[in-house]
Amino acid sequence: MPWKAIGIFDSGVGGLTVLKEIVKALPQEDTIYFGDTARVPYGTKSPETVTRYSLEIASFLVKRDIKLLVVACNTASACSLEALQETLSIPVVGVIEPGARRAVSVTRSGKVGVIGTEGTIRSSAYAKAIKRMNPEVEVVTRACPLFVPLAEEGWTDNEVARLTAETYLGGLRDHGVDTLVLGCTHYPILKKVIGETVGDAVKLVDSAEETARTVAEILRGKALLRPGAELGNHHYFVSDVPAGFIRVGNRFLGGRLGDVYQVSLEEKG
C-alpha cells in the first residue's frame, strides 16, 4: 500500500509558510498543496462563500486520497473548519487552534493581541479558542486589511508599511499586550515592521510551527506516519495560471518549489 499524502490548502501562496514547517517537521511525508489563486483573497469575502470554496477544494484533495487535511489559511480556518470536519472522514487541522495554544502558553501579562483579515477577526475564532483554553486571558483584536496587499506589493520595509502598521497596531501596543498572534499567513512577511511597531517586549506568534507539531501528533497517534528516511514528494495545484505563484512560492521556500499544475475547480462542479 502506498503511503497517502498530507493535503494542504490556502486561498493563495501564503499557506506555503505552513507547508514549509510541515516539511521541516516531517520530511518523509508526501504533500499536495492547493492555492486558490483565481479567487484569492478570502479575507474580505463572506463566511458562506469561503466555506463553499473550502468544500470544493477539500473535495478535490480528497479525490487524490489524502490522509489528513491542513487548512493553512486563517480565514478558511475561522469560517469553514467545522463544516470541513463534519463533511470529511479524515482529520482536518486548522491554524487557529495551534496559534491560540501557542499564544496562551507564551503570554505572561495575560493580554494577547490578535491581528488578521476582516473575515478572521469578524469570526472571533481566535478569541473563542483562547478563552476556551484559558478564560483569564484578555484578547484584543484588530483587522488589518491593508497588510496582505502591502506584503504582495513587496512594500515590507518602507514608510507606507511603517505608517500603516502604526495606524493598525498603535492601539494594541498602548493596551499592554505582551503577545501578538499573526493571524494571517501573509503577515510573517511583515514581521520586521510589525515587530518594530509593537516593540521588543511583545512576542510575535506565527501559527505555522505549532500547526506542523499538531499534524505530527495526530499522524503519530493514528499510526499514519510514513516510515523510512526517504524524502517525500510535493505537488502543487493552483486555480489561476501558475506564474505568480511560482515566483512568490520560490521566494517563500528558498527556490525549492516543484512542478505547479493549474486546475479549474469550477468546471468540475
Place this chain on the structure above:
Amino acid sequence: MPWKAIGIFDSGVGGLTVLKEIVKALPQEDTIYFGDTARVPYGTKSPETVTRYSLEIASFLVKRDIKLLVVACNTASACSLEALQETLSIPVVGVIEPGARRAVSVTRSGKVGVIGTEGTIRSSAYAKAIKRMNPEVEVVTRACPLFVPLAEEGWTDNEVARLTAETYLGGLRDHGVDTLVLGCTHYPILKKVIGETVGDAVKLVDSAEETARTVAEILRGKALLRPGAELGNHHYFVSDVPAGFIRVGNRFLGGRLGDVYQVSLEEKG
C-alpha cells in the same frame, strides 16, 4: 414587445460609477448589473482567468435578454473585450476606448499618464488605444495595486493614502503629463488625494461619463433607445452575499440602490 435592458458588469462594486452615469444620460433605460463579489478583485489575476469569468457573467446576462453589454471594469475591458465581442451577437462596450478618447481630446502637452491595476497596465490596452487615436501622444503608465484596498478600507484622505499616492505618482508628475486617466473604477474615490499629488495643472479623466455617451450613441444608431419618459428599472446581481455591496453601493449611488440578488455562476456551469 418589452424593451430590453442594458447589461453592465464589474468585478465588484466599482462599476456602479459607470451605471450611475448611464442612468443619468439615459434615465428611461432598464439596467441589469452584475458584481462578481465572490471573486473580486480581477486586477491581480491572469488575463485567462479574467476572460473566463467575464464570459460566464456575459452568458448569465445574455440569458436575461439584454440589448447591449457594458464592461464596467478596466481589467476585464483590457483582458476580455475582444473575446466578448467575438462571442456575443450584441454590442459590447468597454471603458478603455472611451477613457482613451477623452484623454486624447483633453491633453495639450501630448503627454498622458494612465494608472490602473496590474492587469490593466500589463495589457497596455490604454496605451494601444491612445496611440491608435493619435500616434503623437506620449503615454506613461503606472500600476497602483494599493489604491483599491485603500479605497475599500476608506483610507481616502489620510497620511498613508498621501504617501502611497506620492510613491506611485511622483514619477508621473515629474514626467510632465497634463492628463491622467483613472484607469480603474475604484480610483475616483481617491480623486482628492490623487489630484493633490499630481497638482492642479493635471486633468483627471474618469471613463464613466464618456462610456455613458458611447452607450447612448450606439443605442441611438441602432434605434434601440427605449422611448417615453417613464423611468427605467434597475436590477442588481452579486456572487457573494449582498451586505457589503449594498452598503458601499448605496454610498456610490446616494442611497438609491434597489434590490440585490445573490446568484452562483459556478453552480450553473
